[in-house]
Amino acid sequence: MARRCDLTGKGPSFGHHVSFSKRRTNRRWLPNVQTRRIWVPEEQRYVKLKLSATALREIERKGLLQALRDRGLTLRDIERRSRS
Template identity: 60%
Template sequence: MSRRCDLTGKGPMAGNRVSHSHRKSNMWQLPNVQDKRIYVPELDRWVKLRLSTRAMRTITKKGLLRFLRDEGIKLKDVAR
């Protein structure tokens, strides 16, 4: 399962863990990605998406179809 948001494309970032003595070891910073079912009243259907929590907040504010329109994405390209 790739930890990537279907709408924003947000994915893992590489970084360093730095100890007190400044020794560095590699680490991954993973995005908070959740599998969600979202109801779209305009289409009268449920849509399954893998979303970052930031995208969920934006969908709550704008609505799914407006969010997709603003991002230039089609629903059929992101629905699972």
């Protein structure tokens, strides 16, 4: 499962775990991505999306369609991206 937010595009970050002896091993920091069904009242249906916690808060404040408009996206763009 791809850990990438459909709205913000947040994905894993990469870096090193550094032990006490300063030995470096690769590691990933994973974003807090949740699969959610969001109700779109304008279209009278649910949309299933993978969203970060930041995106969920933004949708709660603005609504899904306004949050998409602010980022220059449409609902169709998001659905296409989450399917592929």
